[in-house]
Amino acid sequence: MSMTILTVDDSRTMRDMLKVALMEAGYRVIQAVDGQHGLEVLEQETPQVIITDINMPKLDGFGFIENVRRDQRYLGIPILVLTTESSPEKKNLARRAGATGWIVKPFDSAKLVDVVRRVAA
Amino acid sequence: MDTMAAIRETFFQECEEQLGELEVGLNAMEEGVADSETVNAVFRAVHSIKGGAGAFKLDRLVRFAHTFETSLDLIRGGQLASSSSVMRTMLRSADLLADLVKASRSDHPVDEARVDAQIAELKALAEEAKEAPTEANAGGGDADGLDFQPVLLAIDDLGETEPQAARYAIKLIPAPDLYRKGNETVRLLRELSRMGEFRVECDTRHVPTLDALDPEGAYFAWRVELTTAEDEAAIHELFEFVVDDCELEVVVDRAGVGAATAEASAPAAAAPLAPFVAAPSFASPIASEPAESIEAVAAANAVEPEKAKVEAAKPDAGASPATIRVDLERVDRLINLVGELVINQAMLSQRVLEAGLARSSSVAAGLGALEQLTREIQEGVMAIRAQPVKPLFQRMSRIVRELTDATGKVVRLRTEGEATEVDRTVIERLADPLTHMIRNAVDHGVERPEVREAAGKPAQGEVKLSAAHRSGRIVIEVSDDGAGINRQRVREIAIKKELIAPDAQLSDGEIDNLLFMPGFSTAQAISNISGRGVGMDVVKRSIQALGGRITIASRPGQGSVFSMSLPLTLAVLDGMVVKVADQTLVVPLTAIVETLRPKAGDVHALGVNARVISDRGGFAPLIDVGQELGYRRDAADPVGSVVLIVETEVSTRCALVVDAIHDQRQVVIKSLEANYRQVAGIAAATILGDGRVALILDIDTFVARTNRSAAGQEPLLAAVG
Numbered sequence: 001m002s003m004t005i006l007t008v009d010d011s012r013t014m015r016d017m018l019k020v021a022l023m024e025a026g027y028r029v030i031q032a033v034d035g036q037h038g039l040e041v042l043e044q045e046t047p048q049v050i051i052t053d054i055n056m057p058k059l060d061g062f063g064f065i066e067n068v069r070r071d072q073r074y075l076g077i078p079i080l081v082l083t084t085e086s087s088p089e090k091k092n093l094a095r096r097a098g099a100t101g102w103i104v105k106p107f108d109s110a111k112l113v114d115v116v117r118r119v120a121a
Numbered sequence: 122m123d124t125m126a127a128i129r130e131t132f133f134q135e136c137e138e139q140l141g142e143l144e145v146g147l148n149a150m151e152e153g154v155a156d157s158e159t160v161n162a163v164f165r166a167v168h169s170i171k172g173g174a175g176a177f178k179l180d181r182l183v184r185f186a187h188t189f190e191t192s193l194d195l196i197r198g199g200q201l202a203s204s205s206s207v208m209r210t211m212l213r214s215a216d217l218l219a220d221l222v223k224a225s226r227s228d229h230p231v232d233e234a235r236v237d238a239q240i241a242e243l244k245a246l247a248e249e250a251k252e253a254p255t256e257a258n259a260g261g262g263d264a265d266g267l268d269f270q271p272v273l274l275a276i277d278d279l280g281e282t283e284p285q286a287a288r289y290a291i292k293l294i295p296a297p298d299l300y301r302k303g304n305e306t307v308r309l310l311r312e313l314s315r316m317g318e319f320r321v322e323c324d325t326r327h328v329p330t331l332d333a334l335d336p337e338g339a340y341f342a343w344r345v346e347l348t349t350a351e352d353e354a355a356i357h358e359l360f361e362f363v364v365d366d367c368e369l370e371v372v373v374d375r376a377g378v379g380a381a382t383a384e385a386s387a388p389a390a391a392a393p394l395a396p397f398v399a400a401p402s403f404a405s406p407i408a409s410e411p412a413e414s415i416e417a418v419a420a421a422n423a424v425e426p427e428k429a430k431v432e433a434a435k436p437d438a439g440a441s442p443a444t445i446r447v448d449l450e451r452v453d454r455l456i457n458l459v460g461e462l463v464i465n466q467a468m469l470s471q472r473v474l475e476a477g478l479a480r481s482s483s484v485a486a487g488l489g490a491l492e493q494l495t496r497e498i499q500e501g502v503m504a505i506r507a508q509p510v511k512p513l514f515q516r517m518s519r520i521v522r523e524l525t526d527a528t529g530k531v532v533r534l535r536t537e538g539e540a541t542e543v544d545r546t547v548i549e550r551l552a553d554p555l556t557h558m559i560r561n562a563v564d565h566g567v568e569r570p571e572v573r574e575a576a577g578k579p580a581q582g583e584v585k586l587s588a589a590h591r592s593g594r595i596v597i598e599v600s601d602d603g604a605g606i607n608r609q610r611v612r613e614i615a616i617k618k619e620l621i622a623p624d625a626q627l628s629d630g631e632i633d634n635l636l637f638m639p640g641f642s643t644a645q646a647i648s649n650i651s652g653r654g655v656g657m658d659v660v661k662r663s664i665q666a667l668g669g670r671i672t673i674a675s676r677p678g679q680g681s682v683f684s685m686s687l688p689l690t691l692a693v694l695d696g697m698v699v700k701v702a703d704q705t706l707v708v709p710l711t712a713i714v715e716t717l718r719p720k721a722g723d724v725h726a727l728g729v730n731a732r733v734i735s736d737r738g739g740f741a742p743l744i745d746v747g748q749e750l751g752y753r754r755d756a757a758d759p760v761g762s763v764v765l766i767v768e769t770e771v772s773t774r775c776a777l778v779v780d781a782i783h784d785q786r787q788v789v790i791k792s793l794e795a796n797y798r799q800v801a802g803i804a805a806a807t808i809l810g811d812g813r814v815a816l817i818l819d820i821d822t823f824v825a826r827t828n829r830s831a832a833g834q835e836p837l838l839a840a841v842g
Contacts, residue, residue: 010165013132013173020124055168057161069302075337078303084172095362100303102362106175118308 004028006047008038010056021109035059049120054083062097069098078119132173136222139166151208164193179225189214192243201250291345292370299366317349459502460789466495467810507542510588517559524563537587543595554660558599566601600682606675608632633673637661698783702752705815712820714766724759734776741774744827767820775824802826
């Protein structure tokens, strides 16, 4: 069975792009439109990797990551942050929340897949 | 469409939505009624556009969105107050952003000077905010500007050896949190191994006995010897996301390069720390933990397939409503087919009725169910073309904004019922008349602030735009709280322009309706806003062309309401089916004011051929439809016939003579042009329940044509079968 990746992003464009890039690389993709929805999706299925945006309505990426990390069921799932921001402060926040890695938008499909492959190994 | 083109299309659609959110949010902020979520949503809208634009390399859009976003972030962070002048800059920026999106979508050039000017304006605001002694300024480089360089960081490829190899001794002692956050020592070590000559040792001395072991604990320590051309920063970057969750020590040992290489080629068993030497594919921490915890993991995994099943049923549930894109042409083809289906079903019903089958028969019952289904399919298909009026309304708010800037009036646009859905074509064709009416409302309706205050009204005027469904139609209203129609002045102008007789007795309503007459304009001085050569007559004609009606209500000192009632779709029409010389015709219901059976005394001859009928104290010319269309040589006697009083934009009222009224019903419009050719006076055709074609009259052109043919022209149609 192919590996499942959860993408959390409020932008349909980004969700589509991620889906295309990841599916072409052979991954199965499930999606959520914000952090809150991401947690709901996790109730249904546990992915092997999570990719999340930061700026989202309802529950932002930091809050989402913190929630995931607090939950024993999702122990050790790599969470990659995908965002346009690259300031050290934001990275620090993401790291403290429990992110595994950081990818800056706009992303290159090949590199994205490469990063996913590495954390998912 | 390839995938990227499809996603690009999605991006632009999403942009439209974001621009809508942006506008609504900014307006709320300007009015001071925005909560923090609104401010966040505004920021997010611009942020999202920037993100997507970056993906499609729309650099100009990215550049402007970035500057815009930076200013919005300052407002969000409280460093920049959302004063009305600041908000005006933001709204103007939103307008420019919308224009840039549009330009990017169609690959049109943009006014660079305008972009630069707006960027300068935004930057000036940002500068102000920085100088202001409020809170600390947010994140230097990132907030500052245009230097944003998309880069892929963290666990990026760090390959390539060659120049200046150095030897590093790296010590790594993970804390439990490192694993909890989804990181793995195995991955980090593998990354390191890719950087050059690599040797690793694992120190297992701290692994406790089984009873003391915490399955989620971290007990290993690692020592790595790495010879690489990469610099120390590259190594640190690799650990960027774990530095808080481990003890890390990186020591450079340049002198040892040669030795390290030599050593590396020696058998691994020579390693000093001994317990075991790991190749890049050694066991992960979980696998090397005791059996107990492995079972726990296995048990957890066993639950998963069941979860997966539940998930499969709702992959994107709760997400924004799923959409598919379909060519408009396909939808129209479907609508056409459903139209045929409706006609066929009606024909079938009629045949069954003619066959004399009992209503209780199973055929009749089945037909009843079919009729119900057909109607539902028709409604469903029509709904595909329906779109909310929101984007249209949003465009209007921009117009009001531009007008307030141009006129010095203070006007706020309030919208209601934006979710109301109407046929896409109706929306498209409503844009111009609506724009004109909004312009009128601001330009002629709302008074100047000082005038308003003198009249005891708030200085800020209000224009309200609302949409609602009412009995199968959509009603759109444009109202203002201005001075109302100056009837005295309207009357004077109408007399001066010879639109009415100087002694005409007109009710208030009739005076108001003079605004719709061709050639009427109340503007004292023709401003470049509403006086563009088109008057309310053009608005009225556009609305009528859509099968709609427009009415005015006005109260002096309190304002005016322009109310438009429109069909939900252009595919069906409410018509009156009439008989004329054994032919069946359909007259659009919207054009008919009243129907009557004239008495002998009502009809008066006027010259040799012309006749008129008394109508509400005036006279309306009688037009014999059968004669005009060439169905019969001589006009029928109006007495004993049925007269339809219709209203057109040219001559206010006309009386059409037909033989009989059949019934009123919805008919499916079939294009005459597509199936035959254009015929003056005929709008389209339809197919009736008995399978016969019926022409639908176009009242405006029919009457206009009739006025000319009075001079002895050919009939409109030679023969129609």
